[in-house]
Amino acid sequence: xxxxxxxxxxxxxxxxxxxxxxxxxxxxxxxxxxxxxxxxxxxxxxxxxxxxxxxxxxxxxxxxxxxxxxxxxxxxxxxxxxxxxxxxxxxxxxxxxxxxxxxxxxxxxxxxxxxxxxxxxxxxxxxxxxxxxxxxxxxxxxxxxxxxxxxxxxxxxxxxxxxxxxxxxxxxxxxxxxxxxxxxxxxxxxxxxxxxxxxxxxxxxxxxxxxxxxxxxxxxxxxxxxxxxxxxxxxx
Amino acid sequence: xxxxxxxxxxxxxxxxxxxxxxxxxxxxxxxxxxxxxxxxxxxxxxxxxxxxxxxxxxxxxxxxxxxxxxxxxxxxxxxxxxxxxxxxxxxxxxxxxxxxxxxxxxxxxxxxxxxxxxxxxxxxxxxxxxxxxxxxxxxxxxxxxxxxxxxxxxxxxxxxxxxxxxxxxxxxxxxxxxxxxxxxxxxxxxxxxxxxxxxxxxxxxxxxxxxxxxxxxxxxxxxxxx
Numbered sequence: 002x003x004x005x006x007x008x009x010x011x012x013x014x015x016x017x018x019x020x021x022x023x024x025x026x027x028x029x030x031x032x033x034x035x036x037x038x039x040x041x042x043x044x045x046x047x048x049x050x051x052x053x054x055x056x057x058x059x060x061x062x063x064x065x066x067x068x069x070x071x072x073x074x075x076x077x078x079x080x081x082x083x084x085x086x087x088x089x090x091x092x093x094x095x096x097x098x099x100x101x102x103x104x105x106x107x108x109x110x111x112x113x114x115x116x117x118x119x120x121x122x123x124x125x126x127x128x129x130x131x132x133x134x135x136x137x138x139x140x141x142x143x144x145x146x147x148x149x150x151x152x153x154x155x156x157x158x159x160x161x162x163x164x165x166x167x168x169x170x171x172x173x174x175x176x177x178x179x180x181x182x183x184x185x186x187x188x189x190x191x192x193x194x195x196x197x198x199x200x201x202x203x204x205x206x207x208x209x210x211x212x213x214x215x216x217x218x219x220x221x222x223x224x225x226x227x228x229x230x231x232x233x234x235x236x237x
Numbered sequence: 238x239x240x241x242x243x244x245x246x247x248x249x250x251x252x253x254x255x256x257x258x259x260x261x262x263x264x265x266x267x268x269x270x271x272x273x274x275x276x277x278x279x280x281x282x283x284x285x286x287x288x289x290x291x292x293x294x295x296x297x298x299x300x301x302x303x304x305x306x307x308x309x310x311x312x313x314x315x316x317x318x319x320x321x322x323x324x325x326x327x328x329x330x331x332x333x334x335x336x337x338x339x340x341x342x343x344x345x346x347x348x349x350x351x352x353x354x355x356x357x358x359x360x361x362x363x364x365x366x367x368x369x370x371x372x373x374x375x376x377x378x379x380x381x382x383x384x385x386x387x388x389x390x391x392x393x394x395x396x397x398x399x400x401x402x403x404x405x406x407x408x409x410x411x412x413x414x415x416x417x418x419x420x421x422x423x424x425x426x427x428x429x430x431x432x433x434x435x436x437x438x439x440x441x442x443x444x445x446x447x448x449x450x451x452x453x454x455x456x457x458x459x460x461x462x463x
Contacts, residue, residue: 029292029329030315032308055329080369088366100367103291104333104375111330122337123378127356127409130374160309172326173293174309179328207328224308230300230316 003165003198006190006216011041014189014217018154020047025110025155025181026054026064030083030227033174034063035156037191037219042156043070053077053150055106055177057087062225071095077150079103083227102130105147107180112149114183114212119148155185158219159208162192163201166210175207182212191219246435247418247460252386254279254462255433256345256416259384265289267336267376269346270314272386276345287321289341291332291372296324313372333372337379344380346373348387348412350402353449355412355424357385358404370407377408389417389446396448398422398429419443421460428452433460 008014015038018024024042028034043066050073057076058064067073068086075097081087090096101109102124112120121144125131135146157178160171168190170178182188195218247255253275260266260280267289268274277299280286288297290312297312298319306317320326335341348359357377360370377383390396398415414432415422420443421433428450431443434457444451 029313030311032292032311032315078369080371082368092366098367100369102370102374103329103372104337107329107333122375124337124375126378128374128406130370170326170328172307172309172320173290173311175326175328176293177329180330226306226308226311226317227315228311228317229306230318231303231306232300234302 005164006166006210006213007164007195008215008217010217011037011191011219014038014191014215015041015045017187018042018045018047021049022047022153023051023053025150025152025185026052027155027157027176027178027181028063029055029173029176031058031063031225033158033170033176033178034058035158035189035191036222038156038189039063039066042067042072046070046072048072049074051075051077053110053152053181055079055103057081057084059083059227060086062223068096075099077101077106079106107177109147109150110177110180110184113151114180117149119146121145122147151184151186152181153186155181155188157182157188157190159190159192161194161196161201162190162216163196163198163210164216165198166190166213166216167201167206168192168208168210168213169201169205170207179208182208187214188212189214190216192216193219193222246438250275251435251462252416252418255421255460256384256386258462259414260284260286260343262286264342265295265335265340266343266345267291267341267380269344269373271347273345273347274314276386289332289335290318291329291336291376293327293329293332294318294320294324295327296321298324333375336372336375339379339381341380343382343384344376345384345386346376348385348397349391350397350399350404351385351387351412351415351424352399352402353424353428354401355410356402357407357412358402359407361405363405373407377411380411383412385412385415387415387417389419389443396446398447398449400449419446430454431457433458435460436462
């Protein structure tokens with residue numbers, strides 16, 4: 002019989018998060034971010050967090066909410082524009098920032114979940130990203146050694162999921178969520194739709210439930226759009 | 238170079254149009270933010286090309302019609318987009334496997350500086366807020382075919398084509414071709430090789446705006462961008 006991971010809601014999902022922990026949070030920009038878990042983390046008030054996330058949200062949404070409350074000590078990201086409070090904290094030295102090439106960030110999470118402690122990549126060779134890292138040539142091309150990332154908690158967001166933790170993502174909201182789910186010691190998945198066991202076609206599950214420890218049905222998703230770009234119906 | 242700043246020989250769409258001519262049938266193409274994004278608008282109808290956006294889509298389509306935008310469907314610039322028939326979504330690790338594994342045939346991106354040895358700088362200006370490199374370092378480290386789309390000079394009128402980059406690097410020795418508002422240039426053997434001139438631009442204009450070593454062949458044709 003399938004192992005049930007279902008918990009009541011974000012409160013039970015985030016139980017055990019403490020100050021000083023390392024968290025991974027899925028999403029690209031504001032697309033596919035664990036909105037309900039972030040709101041709960043703000044309520045919990047844990048501080049000195051290290052947050053691994055591709056971006057840092059905007060001033061009043063996403064990880065920007067945790068930044069407002071000064072709960073983050075260190076951000077590990079690939080791109081952190083669009084956030085004034087982030088900039089202020091970074092320039093004043095309150096916030097430590099580690100910028101990582103996006104593909105290396107994704108692979109470091111994947112490696113962390115896959116039991117691979119480190120790998121060589123060409124990305125960043127000859128740049129300041131390579132400083133202090135081992136360089137080795139393969140097929141005559143230099144590569145740098147990048148280490149795996151793991152987290153005390155990983156918070157991910159999916160479109161659908163079942164009580165076994167199996168997840169299906171929607172469109173580009175998948176992004177970093179699957180790898181971060183793999184790399185969390187405790188992975189908390191929030192879903193727009195928690196479906197009955199057996200309702201998901203095993204052929205079409207994107208992330209096997211073995212990587213998920215807790216799952217809950219999220220509510221009131223805002224799904225904010227960062228750059229609304231459209232064609233007017235007249236010109237199209 | 239003041240005249241070019243006020244009245245550029247090619248505008249951003251002109252640069253995009255010229256780069257579109259580099260795209261071949263059957264290619265997967267990654268377009269960066271800014272001028273590169275415009276390249277998609279000038280691909281000939283019927284050409285089989287798929288656009289990859291590194292946040293996790295192959296088969297990216299145009300911006301949605303008003304009211305059809307979907308918060309779950311964006312490009313790497315966080316703009317709302319659509320998906321073409323045959324499109325596919327994937328996670329970020331798979332996306333960069335496509336890029337690092339050289340399954341994407343062409344990368345087009347912008348730059349602040351390009352050096353005559355193919356180095357590129359496009360992510361950081363010391364003393365200013367650093368936003369991060371995003372996927373640019375992975376893209377330039379792996380793509381076999383990298384075209385830089387940019388203005389020939391910066392806002393202060395200084396050349397962006399240099400003997401060596403002064404800004405922190407994004408990648409080393411990786412740029413193969415540069416298309417600017419003035420010219421098409423190839424990078425090889427430690428120099429910019431002039432390939433084409435923008436309409437109405439002289440070889441002297443280009444030489445004056447290029448700080449790096451410029452090799453000028455006997456015949457430099459004008460771009461044909463219709």
